[in-house]
Amino acid sequence: MIDIRMVRENPEVVRNDLTKRNDVEKQKLLEKIIKDDVRLRELTQQADELKHKRNVVTEQIAEMKRKAQDAGRKIAEMVNVASTIRAYDQEMERIRIELQGNLMRMPNILHESVPVGANEEGNVVVKKFGASKKKKFQVKDHMDLGVELGLIDIERAAKISGARFYFLKGQLAVLEMSLMRYAIDILVKRKFQPVFPPYLMKTEAYKGVIEFEAFQDVLYKVEGEDLHMISTSEHPLTAMHMSETLLKGSLPLKYAGFSVNFRKEAGSHGKDTKGIFRVHQFGKVEQVVICDPSESWKWHEQLLKNAEDIIKPLKIPYRVVNICTGDIGTVAAKKYDIEAWMPAQEKYREVVSCSNCTDYQARRLNIKFRDKEGSAPAGLVHTLNSTAVTDRVLVAIMENFQKADGTVVVPRPLVKYTGFREITQ
Helix, strand or coil: CCCHHHHHHCHHHHHHHHHHHCCHHHHHHHHHHHHHHHHHHHHHHHHHHHHHHHHHHHHHHHHHHHCCCCCHHHHHHHHHHHHHHHHHHHHHHHHHHHHHHHHHHCCCCCCCCCCCCCCHHHCEEEEEECCCCCCCCCCCCHHHHHHHCCCEEHHHHHHHHCCCCCEECHHHHHHHHHHHHHHHHHHHHCCCEEECCCCEECHHHHHCCCCHHHHHHHCCECCCCCCEECCCCHHHHHHCCCCCEEEHHHCCEEEEEEEEEECCCCCCCCCCCCCCCCCCEEEEEEEEEEECHHHHHHHHHHHHHHHHHHHHHHCCCEEEEECCCCCCCCCCCEEEEEEEEECCCCEEEEEEEEEECCCHHHHHHCCEEECCCCCCEEEECEEEEEEEEECHHHHHHHHHCECCCCCEECCHHHHHHHCCCEECC
């Protein structure tokens, strides 16, 4: 959530930001927020003046009663004043609630280095690693390969769970677990604390990390309970410190969260319906950092480096992309994607998303920091997140390291985890 003081004192900054995003709806919403904020402050001033008048006249009435004077006219006047104050208070509360809800819908203020663009076509490639070499044989799609090896079963999963689910079996299941452990080991060496988060979150906590009204169609809701299945461990790991004031000396907090994640993929019908690239359930290791605001941009680059240091030794060709204003979403002030080369598709596809959310989530969650024990809060923390590795990397491994005979070479850093060098069955 953006700061109302930003809207009040620097509305042009917010307007320019929304212009970059080409978000006409939010531009209209901003003008309503400005109008409501002005009205709320006017009402507050008027109510305060009436309350002051009530206090003064109440003392006068008491003095008149002590002197046995008739205070009827002033008492009647105060009845009307009390009624007006109640009306003001009710109107102020209505505006506060609406204003808070509308502020929650406003996107974060973008960093100046975010490229301007209407959609993903406006994303800017920052760097590339590895060459997308053409193989001497016809590359098989990861799904065809997995089915032939007997390691992916979509049909039986559909029978019991529906579309976009799968059974992952045998050596491929071992490779998935190995990939996750490999990423966690690298992060632990960099002093990240491994965490298994809850897989369910309350609405209040979820509203702290996302634009809930826009995102809730993606979430699975537990019927009859105020609980939603998580779509990434970033959400519970960030919300873990909701309504806390942290000591500056304890920052940064660095977490490596593993979770199985659940998404409806609403709005994605017809996209990646084949295979395990876009599914309702998937494993992921996520990096989360909660830090001093002065250090968040340094940590943004470090999280990206961590993700590259995980992907690069696997020898998967990839590129790093600076996400543009029309593709970045609501929460991040800046976002990088790492896109892996997928030979069967002959295109780069996203496997890592790395975001600096500045104080946007912290303001929603009320996460502050103080310089020392007992001192007043110094401000809001900054929150950052980045994929470390996800099941999508399995797709990249299968398509990049398959052989003509249908087997798949296991990247060297993973062999010590898998215990085998090739996937053959």
